[in-house]
Amino acid sequence: MNEYLLDVQDLQTYFKTRAGYVHAVDGVSFAVRSGEKVALVGESGCGKSVTALSIMRLVAQPPGEYAGGHILFAGEDLLAASERTMRSIRGGQIGIIFQDPLACLNPTMTVGKQIAEGLQLHLKLNATEARRRAITLLEQVGIPAPEQRFAAFPHQFSGGMRQRVMIAMALACRPRLLIADEPTTALDVTVQAQILELISSVCEEFGTSLILITHDLGVVAGIADRVVVMYAGKVVEEAPTDELFAHPRHPYTLGLLSSVPRLDEARRNELDTIDGSPPDLLHPPSGCPFMPRCTFARAACRTMPPLIPLPEQSTHRKACWADITNPEEQASAQRRQQARRAALQTATD
Amino acid sequence: MVDTLVASKLLLDVRDLQMYFPVTKGIVLQRTVGHVQAVDGVSFGIERGKTLGLVGESGSGKTTLGRTIIRLYKPTAGQVFFDGQDLAQVQGAALWRIRQQMQMIFQDPFASLNPRFTIGTLIAEPMHIYKTGMAQEIRSRTEELLRVVGLRSEYMDRYPHEFSGGQRQRIAIARALSLNPQLIIADEPVSALDVSVRAQVLNLLQQLQRQFHLTYLFVSHDLSVVRHVADRVAVMYLGKIVELADRDELYLAPQHPYTKALLSAVPIPDPQIEKKRQRIILSGDLPSPFHMPRGCRFHTRCPMAQSICREIEPAFEAKMGHEHFAACHFSEQVSGAAPQA
Numbered sequence: 001m002n003e004y005l006l007d008v009q010d011l012q013t014y015f016k017t018r019a020g021y022v023h024a025v026d027g028v029s030f031a032v033r034s035g036e037k038v039a040l041v042g043e044s045g046c047g048k049s050v051t052a053l054s055i056m057r058l059v060a061q062p063p064g065e066y067a068g069g070h071i072l073f074a075g076e077d078l079l080a081a082s083e084r085t086m087r088s089i090r091g092g093q094i095g096i097i098f099q100d101p102l103a104c105l106n107p108t109m110t111v112g113k114q115i116a117e118g119l120q121l122h123l124k125l126n127a128t129e130a131r132r133r134a135i136t137l138l139e140q141v142g143i144p145a146p147e148q149r150f151a152a153f154p155h156q157f158s159g160g161m162r163q164r165v166m167i168a169m170a171l172a173c174r175p176r177l178l179i180a181d182e183p184t185t186a187l188d189v190t191v192q193a194q195i196l197e198l199i200s201s202v203c204e205e206f207g208t209s210l211i212l213i214t215h216d217l218g219v220v221a222g223i224a225d226r227v228v229v230m231y232a233g234k235v236v237e238e239a240p241t242d243e244l245f246a247h248p249r250h251p252y253t254l255g256l257l258s259s260v261p262r263l264d265e266a267r268r269n270e271l272d273t274i275d276g277s278p279p280d281l282l283h284p285p286s287g288c289p290f291m292p293r294c295t296f297a298r299a300a301c302r303t304m305p306p307l308i309p310l311p312e313q314s315t316h317r318k319a320c321w322a323d324i325t326n327p328e329e330q331a332s333a334q335r336r337q338q339a340r341r342a343a344l345q346t347a348t349d
Numbered sequence: 350m351v352d353t354l355v356a357s358k359l360l361l362d363v364r365d366l367q368m369y370f371p372v373t374k375g376i377v378l379q380r381t382v383g384h385v386q387a388v389d390g391v392s393f394g395i396e397r398g399k400t401l402g403l404v405g406e407s408g409s410g411k412t413t414l415g416r417t418i419i420r421l422y423k424p425t426a427g428q429v430f431f432d433g434q435d436l437a438q439v440q441g442a443a444l445w446r447i448r449q450q451m452q453m454i455f456q457d458p459f460a461s462l463n464p465r466f467t468i469g470t471l472i473a474e475p476m477h478i479y480k481t482g483m484a485q486e487i488r489s490r491t492e493e494l495l496r497v498v499g500l501r502s503e504y505m506d507r508y509p510h511e512f513s514g515g516q517r518q519r520i521a522i523a524r525a526l527s528l529n530p531q532l533i534i535a536d537e538p539v540s541a542l543d544v545s546v547r548a549q550v551l552n553l554l555q556q557l558q559r560q561f562h563l564t565y566l567f568v569s570h571d572l573s574v575v576r577h578v579a580d581r582v583a584v585m586y587l588g589k590i591v592e593l594a595d596r597d598e599l600y601l602a603p604q605h606p607y608t609k610a611l612l613s614a615v616p617i618p619d620p621q622i623e624k625k626r627q628r629i630i631l632s633g634d635l636p637s638p639f640h641m642p643r644g645c646r647f648h649t650r651c652p653m654a655q656s657i658c659r660e661i662e663p664a665f666e667a668k669m670g671h672e673h674f675a676a677c678h679f680s681e682q683v684s685g686a687a688p689q690a
Contacts (some may be wrong), residue, residue: 010448043543157632188406190631193614215544218616222623241620259616261577264617271548277513
């Protein structure tokens with residue numbers, strides 16, 4: 001009835017604080033097909049992790065609140081599901097990996113037991129079968145001597161190996177969806193390459209869909225089929241990976257892509273920058289949240305633009321009134337940036 | 350004679366620096382059971398007004414090296430010549446005097462600024478400690494420093510929590526500049542910042558370098574950032590520098606398999622390139638610095654390792670021209686042949 005495995009519609013997750021509501025996720029919509037790898041990209045505080053936690057319904061209530069929207073997983077609305085259903089979905093149908101594996105593993109339990117626990121709970125395996133499956137899983141995620149490592153404790157593993165254990169655990173029950181929330185941010189570059197390779201290959205092998213959450217556009221380029229760019233609790237652009245990197249259509253995406261130094265390009269003397277800093281979500285600007293930092297801003301931006309497909313490319317959606325490919329608009333954006341920098345200069349002189 | 354000539358060009362000259370930390374056992378009767386060789390025989394120099402990028406994975410000893418140079422630790426052995434003076438030997442008042450020439454910028458501006466002080470106090474504190482002038486002079490210098498790093502001088506009486514991450518790092522930079530230092534050791538200065546703010550801070554650091562003729566030791570795990578800021582790059586692995594070369598040469602013609610693997614592991618934000626790339630995936634993790642591997646330290650993960658690598662530690666010697674150093678028995682093969690040996 002629905003071609004999507006996961007369909008997030010207008011999700012709103014707010015946090016109540018003494019100073020008012022923080023609109024952490026503010027009308028986020030995106031979908032994941034079966035077997036597809038989707039990346040959620042954005043800076044810290046843009047709501048990408050809260051989106052992931054909302055899908056698992058793990059946002060603590062209070063202070064969190066699901067203020068609106070739907071999360072359809074295989075046709076069922078997770079926001080309306082019973083706690084009992086959620087328990088079978090978490091770890092059973094949807095697996096999740098977090099940034100810091102040491103914080104997620106129980107330090108007093110052997111890693112083997114922790115993997116087997118999920119298998120016994122969800123698949124109703126007996127202890128011997130669960131142990132056998134756990135050892136196979138450890139082997140599949142590339143842990144040497146899995147029989148011996150089954151009885152090891154988390155502190156006896158290195159960071160990369162712990163992340164492998166987390167992957168084994170998340171995939172133990174062959175979930176239909178894996179959510180990886182900054183899985184390599186705490187790891188070194190050489191280990192990051194190993195782990196990304198592993199996540200990508202096990203997802204393909206098991207036919208698992210993937211939501212990869214990251215702030216690193218480089219990581220996205222190598223692994224995702226589609227990219228969803230978030231800013232200040234909203235989706236600002238969404239496109240197939242090749243399309244997004246080749247033809248970004250939102251000024252924020254464009255700014256992100258051109259402000260990172262890249263090893264494959266000639267070295268520039270000065271990096272392009274996005275002026276200002278991300279907004280305070282307690283007092284978000286009305287209208288488009290990127291407006292205060294945007295050089296393409298205009299009066300229309302006081303109303304939040306809808307996330308709609310481009311006329312020429314239905315799989316590419318953006319939430320922006322401007323057409324950043326228009327040379328006239330580019331020229332006036334450049335003038336505006338220069339004027340703004342000059343004003344800043346005089347303010348600090 | 351030659352030595353003094355070289356020394357005048359180099360602001361910092363580190364020779365065979367070692368920093369070992371004892372590992373003790375027992376609570377009452379502590380005995381040393383071994384050492385962690387965090388920095389183990391490191392030599393390099395930085396010319397005045399230039400930037401040396403120090404790259405390595407966590408645990409490679411890059412942060413310890415930075416801290417040992419600035420004498421936050423007393424080195425186990427070796428020399429650190431700063432402006433011709435050996436920092437490893439100076440103590441007390443002499444060390445205190447020379448320290449104002451060297452300042453540090455830390456990774457996390459949320460941790461490095463005291464939340465109970467206004468930023469004016471924070472920036473002025475080094476000047477009060479070193480008594481650089483009257484209160485009024487210090488105040489106007491603080492205002493000037495804020496403007497130099499791109500903040501308004503009216504912000505002086507605000508507290509750190511009122512600023513975003515990027516602004517806080519600017520405040521930390523202003524404080525580092527307050528004593529007119531010659532050398533700044535920046536330890537992962539942009540790693541904790543948002544992607545969209547990183548470029549601003551990197552541009553600022555470069556602009557300040559030109560403006561005040563600063564010398565930087567830029568410590569980072571991010572090879573793309575280091576290529577952007579550094580003139581010369583040192584790659585560290587397990588307490589040793591394995592390769593040291595001018596920026597372009599290191600990135601174009603790496604002579605050490607570790608450098609080559611690091612470069613191939615850096616993700617590039619372009620799906621077309623990522624699809625075609627041949628990655629050298631290093632197996633395993635960094636060995637424990639408490640149980641250092643014999644021979645070449647990298648042999649446990651090196652795709653090119655031969656039996657000689659397990660026995661004999663390669664010398665850190667000049668390759669391809671005298672300014673490019675690497676410690677590898679097979680460096681000729683690194684730049685040329687495929688890495689699968």
